[in-house]
Amino acid sequence: MTKKILIADDEVFIRALLEQTLEDFTSVGVQVLSVGNGQDAWDVAQADHPDLVILDVMMPGLSGYEVCQRIKSDPAFSHTHVVMLTARGQDTDRLHGVEVGADEYVTKPFDPDYLIERAADVLGIEV
Numbered sequence: 001m002t003k004k005i006l007i008a009d010d011e012v013f014i015r016a017l018l019e020q021t022l023e024d025f026t027s028v029g030v031q032v033l034s035v036g037n038g039q040d041a042w043d044v045a046q047a048d049h050p051d052l053v054i055l056d057v058m059m060p061g062l063s064g065y066e067v068c069q070r071i072k073s074d075p076a077f078s079h080t081h082v083v084m085l086t087a088r089g090q091d092t093d094r095l096h097g098v099e100v101g102a103d104e105y106v107t108k109p110f111d112p113d114y115l116i117e118r119a120a121d122v123l124g125i126e127v
Helices: 012-021 023-028 038-048 064-073 091-099 112-123
Strands: 004-008 031-035 052-055 081-086 104-107
Touching (some): 004 012, 012 023, 012 031, 012 112, 052 064, 091 104
Parallel strands (some): 004 052, 052 081, 081 104
């Protein structure tokens, strides 16, 4: 079964940066999916059941918090690891991320090497 990463961010530049950061995973068979809003993130998650979801918080349609809560409350996604990746770094924002079930909460600007390391660990892959 193909491992999958879903990137959801409404900023085209950030999505492109994340896709570039994670491009080495495609050479080992990981599929990287990318969307620009929360509703598309939820729709793709339901259709493709990604192993790792990287979610921005502030997106049109559903927020990253709403998408995360839907994923974490659905037993079909019990294997899905969710990383909130956002500019919102206040303690209340982090707490909200924990409350909706995020596995990790990373603030922008982010360290690309950290995301590569975490993705490799979550997917059980060496790149």
